[in-house]
Amino acid sequence: MIAFEDESSDGLTMIELARDGDGMPRVLGANHHPEIIDREHIMTVLERKRNHGEVSDIWYGERASTMLDLFTGERERESRLTSEYTLLAPLRHHLGKLIAERSEVGSEISRAV
Numbered sequence: 001m002i003a004f005e006d007e008s009s010d011g012l013t014m015i016e017l018a019r020d021g022d023g024m025p026r027v028l029g030a031n032h033h034p035e036i037i038d039r040e041h042i043m044t045v046l047e048r049k050r051n052h053g054e055v056s057d058i059w060y061g062e063r064a065s066t067m068l069d070l071f072t073g074e075r076e077r078e079s080r081l082t083s084e085y086t087l088l089a090p091l092r093h094h095l096g097k098l099i100a101e102r103s104e105v106g107s108e109i110s111r112a113v
Contacts, residue, residue, distance in 0.1 A: 024093045027086050034087035037080060039071050
């Protein structure tokens with residue numbers, strides 16, 4: 001078990017299920033947003049969506065308030081760690097494996113020709 005709703009809760013929000021042969025964790029997370037890494041970038045995206053009429057002012061206000069009021073200090077640091085552990089590191093790991101595998105296949109084809 002990795003994360004709970006809060007420190008005094010039994011509500012589980014993230015669990016490591018296993019690790020692959022390379023040691024990369026296989027994590028299941030519920031109700032988390034690992035794509036939210038950088039508050040400034042998210043605010044820019046939110047403002048663009050509002051300016052282009054893609055979202056309502058209420059929708060924008062709710063998310064902007066969360067980013068500005070709650071996504072600071074230790075919470076921002078924890079969010080960055082969550083993003084790294086559950087999205088960015090696994091993505092780098094698996095893309096690296098795919099590139100290495102395809103590079104090997106490409107090398108084998110080149111040698112055969």
